[in-house]
Amino acid sequence: MYIIVVGGGRLGYSLTKALLSEGHETLLIDKNAEVCEKINKELGSICLRGDACETAIQAEAGTGRADLLIATTGEDEDNLVACQVAKYRFNVPRTIARVRVPRNEQIFKQLGVDVTVNSTNIILERIEHEVPSHPLTHLFCLTGDNREMEILEIRAASGSAAIDKSLNDLQLPNKAVLGLVIRNGEKPFVPRGDTVFKPGDQVIAVAPTDAEEELRKLFSGK
Amino acid sequence: MNKFHTILVPVAGRPEDEDALEMACQLARLSGDVKVIVTNIISIDRSLPLDAEVESEIAKSEAILARFENLAKKFGYPIETNLLQARLVAPAIVDEAVEQKADAIVIGSAYKTRFGEFSLGDVVPYILQHAPCRVILNHRPASL
DSSP: OEEEEEOOSHHHHHHHHHHHHTTOEEEEEESOHHHHHHHHHHHOSOEEESOTTSHHHHHHTTGGGOSEEEEOOSOHHHHHHHHHIIIIISOOSEEEEEESSGGGHHHHHHTTOSEEEEHHHHHHHHHHHHSTTOOEEEEEEEOGGGTTEEEEEEEOOTTSTTBTOBGGGOOOOTTOEEEEEEOTTOOOBOOOTTOBBOTTOEEEEEEEGGGHHHHHHHHHOO | OOOOSEEEEEOOSOHHHHHHHHHHHHHHHHHOSOEEEEEEEEEOOTTSOTTOOOHHHHHHHHHHHHHHHHHHHHHTOOOEEEEEEESOHHHHHHHHHHHTTOSEEEEEEEOOEETTEEOOTTHHHHHHHHOSSEEEEEEEOTTO
């Protein structure tokens, strides 16, 4: 695969290194001459100096034959433009952008960026996951045709509607599936129709994004 | 000075490269039992995969190497020739020197100006800075 990484910061550099070690043909584009020189010295001639928002630089980078472009700079605007140039000028099949400001994520999706990675949300969710009283954590968002689905971790609180009820008796939201239960740090198991939920159970669910509130109410009682 | 075992001569087909080859052959004859490798590098545009076969460039490169092989015969020393494809010429020369375990790179340069100032270009300074071995720069005066 020919992969172009935009931005030679910590993220772009580490990503490039990982992609190279996986055997992909990888090119990194960065505006800063010093950064390019350092990377070229360490990883070989794989860094192109220039602004990836410019069509001429992307043409020089051979974006027309790239399978994937990943924009990792710290500037949302640059990431959006780099992805759009790649997508609409060079027909790159897949673009991935780092998004720093959460409210920009929707704009990126509307403007055709295939995948967005919101670093702020990822950190927030990791922290939320470590807060013992937090009832619901987003683990993963399923993209593509199943863009509206996500994988959630829910903690069953005592006194909630789901406690002491079997899976068959629960009124789950439409299209929601409970896939795994982790109880008291024991071996995880797949819940069956007769599985009765206990306080403290960690439940892994796959559900449409709009079903999140219903699941939260069911398991946390709030 | 230590004895040379392998001398790398990067060429692009210019007159200064012929001078460099002549010098490399003289050095090899003096030392005896030295492998002289003449390398021509085809720079591949990023719009193509690195292993793309650009027939016109390959033909040009092979013609250059054949000419230098004949020249080496004239200078009285047998050489090996090598054709490489790379994105950038200068790093490729340094990599080849590492690969071939070269003791020296003999490279030709000609009098050039850039913005009215004398310039060695991009390749020579890079090799001088990054080569793992001796670099012998054979400069062709402007008067020749």
